[in-house]
Amino acid sequence: MTAPLVEIRELGFHYPDGTPALDGVSLAVARGERVAVLGPTGSGKSTLLQHLNGLLRPTAGGVWIEGVTVDAGPGLSDIRRKVGLVFQDPNDQLFLPTLMEDVAFGPLNDGVGPVDAAARATAMLRELGLDGVGARAAHHLSGGERRLAALATVLVSRPVVLALDEPTGDLDARGRMRLVDLLRARGETLLVATHDLTLARALCGRGVVLYGGRVVADRELGALLADRALLERYGLESPSGE
């Protein structure tokens, strides 16, 4: 049997100040799956995603990508290339004088030459509808543009797994649909931490609910969203209009 693309086994984590965040999370994600990671604020969603590329190190258990353990060893740069993590706050991802430079940074860092890196960045910005703003600094973009720009800096490196942390924070309905269409068309394996059940339903086939750092549900998303009692128990609101 081949290993799942992402395997999380009995993952436990507490922050250095002692705050417990994850408690025995197990989850396997197959190539091509799109999984919504749901749960109220503080349930451990961001902490979980930050384990996928080794940004945080488990206190217990572990994470494997294509069967390779995520740890501090020599394989970590390879893991970071495979797993693209888009932070909850786009400002954590954009730090160079222009957006174009931010997007070319990943390819340059991977050893792509400057001309090809610029070409890839240009194509990426075009794909996200940001071609007009590549010469601007991130702080001169709108909130929605900044959000897409942060995504561009990760997608340009062609990750195998994409982990998105609250990706629709400042997108309007149109921006949200554009994001859904784009991600569906690209076909990366996705883990999306979100409160936005409408986004989850449009994008994902499976939903995992975290509560108090534990997985309390892991089901086909339609069935999960139809379970009113479950949504209410774990502080999730059903998608608007129903």
Ligand SMILES: Nc1ncnc2c1ncn2[C@@H]1O[C@H](COP(=O)(O)OP(=O)(O)O)[C@@H](O)[C@H]1O
């Ligand atoms: N840097 C940190 N130091 C200490 N505790 C933290 C830190 N970041 C998050 N936490 C705590 O860890 C728990 C899980 O947080 P988080 O993963 O951010 O949840 P979510 O993304 O679902 O809102 C919460 O209790 C939160 O307060």
Ligand SMILES: [Mg+2]
């Ligand atoms: Mg979070």
